[in-house]
Amino acid sequence: MANDNKKFQAIISHCKEYGFIFPSSEIYDGLSAVYDYGQYGSELKKNIKDYWWKSMTQLHENIVGIDAAIFMHPTTWKASGHVDNFSDPMIDNKDSKKRYRVDHLIEGFAEELEAKGELERAKEILAAMDKLIAASDFDGLKKLIEDNKMKCAVSGTSNWTDVRQFNLMFSTEFGSTASADEEDNKIYLRPETAQGIFVNFLNVQKTGRMKIPFGIAQIGKAFRNEIVARQFIFRMREFEQMEMQFFIKPGSQKEWYEFWKAERMKWHLSLGIEKEKYRFHDHVKLAHYADAACDIEYDFPIGFKEVEGIHSRTDFDLRNHQEYSKKKMQYFDNDLGPDGKPIGNYIPYVIETSIGLDRMFLLIISNSYTEEDLGTPEKPDSRVVLKLPVKLAPIKLGIFPLTKKDGLPEIAKQIMDNAKNSFRCFYEEKDAIGKRYRRMDAIGTPFCATVDHQTKEDNTVTIRYRDSMLQERVDVHKLIEIVEKQIF
Numbered sequence: 074m075a076n077d078n079k080k081f082q083a084i085i086s087h088c089k090e091y092g093f094i095f096p097s098s099e100i101y102d103g104l105s106a107v108y109d110y111g112q113y114g115s116e117l118k119k120n121i122k123d124y125w126w127k128s129m130t131q132l133h134e135n136i137v138g139i140d141a142a143i144f145m146h147p148t149t150w151k152a153s154g155h156v157d158n159f160s161d162p163m164i165d166n167k168d169s170k171k172r173y174r175v176d177h178l179i180e181g182f183a184e185e186l187e188a189k190g191e192l193e194r195a196k197e198i199l200a201a202m203d204k205l206i207a208a209s210d211f212d213g214l215k216k217l218i219e220d221n222k223m224k225c226a227v228s229g230t231s232n233w234t235d236v237r238q239f240n241l242m243f244s245t246e247f248g249s250t251a252s253a254d255e256e257d258n259k260i261y262l263r264p265e266t267a268q269g270i271f272v273n274f275l276n277v278q279k280t281g282r283m284k285i286p287f288g289i290a291q292i293g294k295a296f297r298n299e300i301v302a303r304q305f306i307f308r309m310r311e312f313e314q315m316e317m318q319f320f321i322k323p324g325s326q327k328e329w330y331e332f333w334k335a336e337r338m339k340w341h342l343s344l345g346i347e348k349e350k351y352r353f354h355d356h357v358k359l360a361h362y363a364d365a366a367c368d369i370e371y372d373f374p375i376g377f378k379e380v381e382g383i384h385s386r387t388d389f390d391l392r393n394h395q396e397y398s399k400k401k402m403q404y405f406d407n408d409l410g411p412d413g414k415p416i417g418n419y420i421p422y423v424i425e426t427s428i429g430l431d432r433m434f435l436l437i438i439s440n441s442y443t444e445e446d447l448g449t450p451e452k453p454d455s456r457v458v459l460k461l462p463v464k465l466a467p468i469k470l471g472i473f474p475l476t477k478k479d480g481l482p483e484i485a486k487q488i489m490d491n492a493k494n495s496f497r498c499f500y501e502e503k504d505a506i507g508k509r510y511r512r513m514d515a516i517g518t519p520f521c522a523t524v525d526h527q528t529k530e531d532n533t534v535t536i537r538y539r540d541s542m543l544q545e546r547v548d549v550h551k552l553i554e555i556v557e558k559q560i561f
């Protein structure tokens with residue numbers, strides 16, 4: 074899809090207007106690249122988490138979950154390589170003082186070329202960038218930017234500094250006493266949840282009597298001091314990850330890497346999203362811990378972008394934690410080897426699946442956001458509807474009395490009381506019924522039930538379906554069953 078900035082801006086406005094996402098501390102003009110989830114956003118986010126958690130842990134008998142702390146011993150980040158390697162090449166514009174991640178600046182420029190129809194030149198520039206990044210050739214990257222006269226969006230000039238590396242980890246001080254040596258108290262906000270899994274690898278393996286291959290899953294906050302282009306929740310400084318480390322026998326990594334690529338794509342498609350909206354992108358420059366890696370990319374309104382990473386992390390992390398902590402990070406394998414004896418001790422290899430919860434949220438909203446023209450030349454009409462997967466919708470059933478009198482609210486409230494134990498419902502009696510339906514469309518509620526005078530006679534209600542807008546009469550007692558069928 075071409076870059077559809079108009080749709081992207083419409084989604085951002087919609088998320089704010091309907092209580093999905095607000096800028097953080099908005100009354101103080103917000104905080105760059107930090108967002109709060111509102112009443113419907115937090116429900117949708119929780120439903121995405123639950124769907125991932127269930128599919129990873131409940132449906133894979135050899136995967137268990139943990140919830141590790143955000144703060145970790147500072148040596149963790151030396152062992153993991155983040156202190157030395159978790160940096161991106163950046164460049165500053167000398168006039169605006171604005172800092173850019175080099176790859177974002179170049180990719181943005183290539184997207185502008187594509188929009189102008191200069192596809193070949195865009196391709197050449199991206200290929201050149203990939204090569205220069207893979208070779209860590211910073212002078213070459215600066216030359217690529219200057220030769221193509223790439224400009225700062227703020228100053229409009231091409232007056233650039235040299236390209237330099239900046240570490241993306243946030244740090245803070247630990248403990249109450251200020252130390253003369255600040256480094257003594259320095260602690261990091263985790264930039265990935267994965268390390269909480271690695272340092273607990275043996276705790277879980279031993280207490281859970283886990284046998285390789287097995288996985289440990291976790292959902293939690295991560296923090297990165299991103300140099301941000303305005304991309305809403307696509308790139309945040311505080312975000313959530315849903316990660317799973319799968320511990321395997323050394324030598325079996327290729328097979329398990331392919332397994333998890335297929336398995337994760339299956340998960341995405343299980344939400345009813347078209348296959349064509351996804352693609353794999355193999356990494357050219359591998360992270361410091363990986364021997365193979367790819368992204369699952371989705372066709373966002375801002376173009377195809379990464380939503381999930383699948384990484385073959387070798388034994389890099391466990392081996393380094395063993396070295397730095399001086400504690401054995403090994404597994405004793407009882408299985409028999411070719412010589413008929415137990416295979417014995419080894420440091421397992423790891424395949425990681427890592428998906429950004431906020432990015433998955435943006436994916437779901439982008440995929441669901443639909444503007445529909447329902448009018449005729451005589452009677453213009455339109456609606457915005459979020460065609461969310463039923464499982465993920467914040468509210469499953471809207472319940473409305475047609476009028477505020479004749480005992481209809483009492484019946485509707487009784488239906489609400491019966492249904493709310495099973496799923497999230499929303500009761501409303503204000504405004505015309507059409508307006509109430511449209512408000513439910515805008516937050517993605519898949520079903521609405523309207524109580525009218527006929528309900529008093531035959532115990533039926535009108536059920537209205539969000540996507541087709543079709544309405545039919547159903548027995549009140551069938552309502553819960555109809556909705557539940559679509560949720561599970």
Ligand code: GAP
Nearest residue numbers: 265267307308309312380381382427428429432
């Ligand atoms: N443990 C591996 C790891 O963290 P990553 O590719 O850096 O790998 C994994 O991040 C996922 O986390 C990404 O695919 C993306 O969905 C999400 N993510 C990373 N940085 C993010 C940011 N600044 N804002 C929102 N999501 C982010």
